[in-house]
Amino acid sequence: MYDLHDYDFPLPDESIAQAPPENRGESRLLVLDRSQNRIDHCRFAQILGYLKPGDVVVLNDTRVVPARLHAVRDTGGGVELLVLDPYKAAEPAKTEGYSCLFKRARGLRPGDLLTLADGCRAELLTPLRQGRARVRFVTDQPVLNMLEQIGKVPLPPYIRRHQGEPLPADRFSYQTVYARKSGAVAAPTAGLHFSPEMLGRLKSHGVELATVTLHVGYGTFAPIRVTDIRDHVLHPEFAEISAHTAQQLEAARRAGRRILAVGTTVVRTLEWAARDGRVTPFSGYCNHYIYPGYRFQVVHALLTNFHLPKSSLLLLVAAFAGWETILAAYREAVQRGYRFFSYGDAMLIV
DSSP states (O other): OOBGGGGOOOOOGGGBOSSOOSSTTOSEEEEEETTTTEEEEEEGGGGGGGOOTTOEEEEEOEEEOOOEEEEEETTSOEEEEEESOGGGGGSSOOTTOEEEEEESOTTOOTTOEEEETTSOEEEEOSOOBTTEEEEEEEOSSOHHHHHHHHOBOOOOTTSOOGGGOOOTTHHHHTSOTTOOEEEESSOOGGGGGOOHHHHHHHHHTTOEEEEEEEOOOGGGGOOOOOSBGGGOOOOOEEEEEOHHHHHHHHHHHHTTOOEEEESHHHHHHHHHHEETTEEOOEEEEEOOOOOTTOOOSSOSEEEEEOOOTTOHHHHHHHHHHOHHHHHHHHHHHHHTTOOBSTTSOEEEEO
């Protein structure tokens, strides 16, 4: 149960989606009914058939920041950096700078200056350790504006692009239609399936919508490097649940209505903020690590994509539905040609 190798499964390369469907909501949907141990196969547009009036669908309204930057050393030579905490750019100026992950940065030292595409500068404040350092941006405009203008979408490493450069369409495709609060370096990908029209249909069906925020960090791609999954530690990510959302979810809970989380980020945020089964307002850092054996307090149903083998995301889903059940569903998904990972198809677990 706690051995990482138990959470591996064969996945052909062709199962990894490299692009989203032409239109949002045209993906496939595998529905896993835990109570009946049944799997249905349909299209995402048919999800309303599995929802009922009074259900509360909880969305993560974080917005992906184009936080990948290209820079040039004063001595020549290109450097790439990824801003790991862009959510801080929405706050007043931070004297301690921003945490950045570097590529091709050998030899850089504190005090070195890099020139970015718009002519602004980046100064290293700390030594490079494991490819990371803190950076101060020297620019006349807000850092968030600078990133939006010259930054590039930080696509997951398994989405392959020519020379690693995202397509112009990725800036739209790798963003939910309800994204509001800038700060993530990875999308809450279960939400990519929703179009404005689908959100309208949910409301017309009597389904309530609620939002939380978790700024998804680069750590979501970090592999588990321990054999015993209980020894893994998640990177903390900034999360918020407003008083309004907490009240909305508490009203649903007291009335016995179902709470459906859109994505593992929503699950972690809600369960982190739960106190004896109650959802409370929260603002701070969340590193809630959920793996088999966890007892869920808030979430009744989960919409999610298909996840990487031996990943923390897969462990959460296995905790929610049972590993043997998930393994059987994943095997069937591979056999039936479902598309996996960020741009892939969806799974609804009820």
